[in-house]
Amino acid sequence: xxxxxxxxxxxxxxxxxxxxxxxxxxxxxxxxxxxxxxxxxxxxxxxxxxxxxxxxxxxxxxxxxxxxxxxxxxxxxxxxxxxxxxxxxxxxxxxxxxxxxxxxxxxxxxxxxxxxxxxxxxxxxxxxxxxxxxxxxxxxxxxxxxxxxxxxxxxxxxxxxxxxxxxxxxxxxxxxxxxxxxxxxxxxxxxxxxxxxxxxxxxxxxxxxxxxxxxxxxxxxxxxxxxxxxxxxxxxxxxxxxxxxxxxxxxxxxxxxxxxxxxxxxxxxxxxxxxxxxxxxxxxxxxxxxxxxxxxxxxxxxxxxxxxxxxxxxxxxxxxxxxxxxx
Numbered sequence: 001x002x003x004x005x006x007x008x009x010x011x012x013x014x015x016x017x018x019x020x021x022x023x024x025x026x027x028x029x030x031x032x033x034x035x036x037x038x039x040x041x042x043x044x045x046x047x048x049x050x051x052x053x054x055x056x057x058x059x060x061x062x063x064x065x066x067x068x069x070x071x072x073x074x075x076x077x078x079x080x081x082x083x084x085x086x087x088x089x090x091x092x093x094x095x096x097x098x099x100x101x102x103x104x105x106x107x108x109x110x111x112x113x114x115x116x117x118x119x120x121x122x123x124x125x126x127x128x129x130x131x132x133x134x135x136x137x138x139x140x141x142x143x144x145x146x147x148x149x150x151x152x153x154x155x156x157x158x159x160x161x162x163x164x165x166x167x168x169x170x171x172x173x174x175x176x177x178x179x180x181x182x183x184x185x186x187x188x189x190x191x192x193x194x195x196x197x198x199x200x201x202x203x204x205x206x207x208x209x210x211x212x213x214x215x216x217x218x219x220x221x222x223x224x225x226x227x228x229x230x231x232x233x234x235x236x237x238x239x240x241x242x243x244x245x246x247x248x249x250x251x252x253x254x255x256x257x258x259x260x261x262x263x264x265x266x267x268x269x270x271x272x273x274x275x276x277x278x279x280x281x282x283x284x285x286x287x288x289x290x291x292x293x294x295x296x297x298x299x300x301x302x303x304x305x306x307x308x309x310x311x312x313x314x315x316x317x318x319x320x321x322x323x324x325x326x327x
Contacts, residue, residue: 001047019132020325024056024057024058024059024061025054025057025058025250025254026058026059027047027050027058027059027060027061027086027087028060028062028063028084028085028086028087029043029046029059029060029062029063029077029085029086029087029088029176030062030063030064030066030076030079030080030085030087030088031043031046031063031064031065031066031088032065032066032067032071032073032076032088032090032164032194033064033065034064034065034217034218035062035064035065036212037064037216037218038268038272038273038276039089039145040064040065040236040267041268041269041272042063042265042266042268042269042272043062043064043087043170043265044062045264045265045268046087046258046262046264046265047060047062047259047290048060049256049257049261049264050254050257050258050261053257054253054254054257056274058254063085065193066079067195071195072193072194072195072196073090073193073194073195074090074094074099074174074193074194074312076088076089076090077090077094077095079241080139080241080242081137081139081243082138083137083243083244083245083246084207085174085243085272086242086243086246086247087240087242087243088240088241089145089238089239089240089241090182090238090239090241091147091173091236091237091238092105092106092129092144092236092237092238092239093106093173093174093175094174095133095137096174096175096176096177097174098136098137099129099132099133099136099137100316100317101128101129101132101195101317101318101320102132102133102320102323103131103175103176103177103316103317104175104313104316104317104321104322104327105125105176105236105237105325106175106177106234106236107130107172107177107309107310107325107327108181108233108234108302108306108309109233109302109303109306109324110235110326111235112172114146114148114149114235114274115116117149117235118146118270120324120325121144121237122144124324125182125321125324126143126144126199126237128320128321128324129239129321133239134244137241137244138244139239139241139242139243139244140241140242140243140244140246140247140248141239141240142213142239142240142241142242142258142259142262142263143216143239143262143263143266144237144238144239144240144266145237145238145240145266145268145269146237146238146266146270146273147212147215147235147236147237147238148214148235148236148273148277149232149233149234149235150171150210150211150212150214150232150233150234150235150236151210151211151213151216151228151229151231151232151233152165152170152208152209152210152228152229152231152232152233153208153209153210153211153216153221153222153225153227153228153229153289154168154170154207154208154209154225154227155201155204155207155208155224155225155226155227156208156227157227158170158227158229158290158292159229159231159292160292160294160298161230161253161298161301161302162184162185162186162301162302162305163186163301165182165185165186165187165208166186166187167186167187167188168186168187168207168208169187169188169189169206169207169208170182170187170188170189170190170191170206170207170208170209170210171174171189171190171191171192171197171200171201171206171208171209171210172180172189172191172192172210173191174189174191174308174324175191176326177309177313178234180309180312181189181233181234181306181309184305184306184308184309185302185305185306186305187208190206192206194219195292196211198220199220201221201224201225202224208225209221209225210231210233210234211279212273212277212280213228213280213281213284213291214273214276214277214279214280216228216280216284217279217280217284218280222280222283222284222289223238223287224286225289226288226289227289227290227292228284228289228290228291228292228298229291229292229294230291230292230293230294231294231299232303233302240266242258262314308326313327314327
């Protein structure tokens, strides 16, 4: 299947008048969402800036949604690591099997509001996670898009407290912390790729899933799940990663411009994310869905049920990262 990308990774044919020996640099950016999502629009913003800065010397191509080509969501990882795609993004949970300390960022209720979470990812926490990822992969990490706070949707009943989740099958990302979280909440977690989860939800083989509202709507889950609880249980980011040998071989001016373009796109995407969450909530209600805002007491039952996970984390993760997370 990688052959589908092969024509995009080759150097473009030299246009007439290009001086001998100079080759156009072609950059292929990929993701796993429709072209209309904030993530895809942010990729386009990066590409537009690079092409404007370097005129005909840089050409950018896009594969906004690899699912449309029959790939799984997690395939974005190896497509970039092997250089088939130049740049991609993916939820950090997908790397927890390779970067142990990254699992600590999956712990529930680490952040109480968006500003706090963003400051952490843009500060010492984000820098440490970047160093850990780069030490274990073939990526160059340039920043973090916002996946945001996650909520539970299901087809069975309203969820006010963990007792309402007892026995529910719920899709989780490939993260031991996320599995453990929903075990403690009384559910039956199932690790599934996005493509598998969508099909299982459509077929009625999965009771619940958890995502930001925008993701729930982007992938059409709101058409199958009536009940949505604003639990804010995880805050996740999506690392923006490049094929490191390709990036490191670029001229210095291009590397610097890419870093600046990514930084600009992060602010752009984060602003869009807030708008997309509001629009998604409206779409859920228009589809006949119910959005439940937890009372402080109801929220407290989730926090209390998850108390054991923090003690387990102190035995699992480095003191350095736990200190940055105040765990």
